[in-house]
Amino acid sequence: RKEVEQDPGPFNVPEGATVAFNCTYSNSASQSFFWYRQDCRKEPKLLMSVYSSGNEDGRFTAQLNRASQYISLLIRDSKLSDSATYLCVVTVANDYKLSFGAGTTVTVRA
Amino acid sequence: GAVVSQHPSWVICKSGTSVKIECRSLDFQATTMFWYRQFPKQSLMLMATSNEGSKATYEQGVEKDKFLINHASLTLSTLTVTSAHPEDSSFYICSATDRNNEKLFFGSGTQLSVL
Numbered sequence: 001r002k003e004v005e006q007d008p009g010p011f012n013v014p015e016g017a018t019v020a021f022n023c024t025y026s027n028s029a030s031q032s033f034f035w036y037r038q039d040c041r042k043e044p045k046l047l048m049s050v051y052s053s054g055n056e057d058g059r060f061t062a063q064l065n066r067a068s069q070y071i072s073l074l075i076r077d078s079k080l081s082d083s084a085t086y087l088c089v090v091t092v093a094n095d096y097k098l099s100f101g102a103g104t105t106v107t108v109r110a
Numbered sequence: 111g112a113v114v115s116q117h118p119s120w121v122i123c124k125s126g127t128s129v130k131i132e133c134r135s136l137d138f139q140a141t142t143m144f145w146y147r148q149f150p151k152q153s154l155m156l157m158a159t160s161n162e163g164s165k166a167t168y169e170q171g172v173e174k175d176k177f178l179i180n181h182a183s184l185t186l187s188t189l190t191v192t193s194a195h196p197e198d199s200s201f202y203i204c205s206a207t208d209r210n211n212e213k214l215f216f217g218s219g220t221q222l223s224v225l
Contacts, residue, residue: 008151043203043216044154087153097144098205098214100153 006101020074023088036087078108116217131189133204139184140206148201194224
């Protein structure tokens with residue numbers, strides 16, 4: 001079983017729509033969780049950390065469910081510029097050895 | 111601006127040649143650098159962890175004699191793909207942390223194509 005699994009998508013949504021997807025992780029000792037955004041053949045960029053209580057950053061909402069071992073990302077009012085691959089990232093300890101999911105591709109159409 | 115500089119961005123080489131990729135931290139001292147590889151539509155896979163002044167720690171399945179890592183200074187780590195073959199074609203990316211492990215920065219990646 002992979003350490004981090006994501007639905008690859010693609011999720012094709014119209015502008016203004018809401019899109020949400022999950023990521024599951026296998027290691028119950030995982031401590032830190034992140035969502036990164038990666039554009040084609042570019043480096044990943046941190047979108048947001050995921051906190052136990054859930055957190056929001058503008059149109060983006062992240063949630064963590066430790067009992068079921070998954071995190072989620074919701075994007076409201078999608079913009080064309082949100083089209084990207086979203087990587088779920090998990091780390092067991094704060095040593096920055098990150099475990100990456102394969103990514104969920106989101107395409108926002110006009 | 112970028113705090114981790116990685117180059118080259120693109121490399122096309124013949125099979126059997128060696129390719130060196132550099133990763134530099136620009137305004138901080140990177141005691142630890144990580145090298146990842148990403149095949150199309152797959153996740154970034156950690157290849158090795160390098161600490162300044164010591165030997166790199168390779169992940170299982172990564173050949174240390176094929177992927178030579180040197181972290182000779184606090185601002186520079188290099189990955190050399192020796193005797194590259196077409197199956198080594200991939201996106202290679204480095205990341206670095208500062209002394210306090212407070213932040214993680216990624217390089218811009220290197221797309222290697224071996225003909």
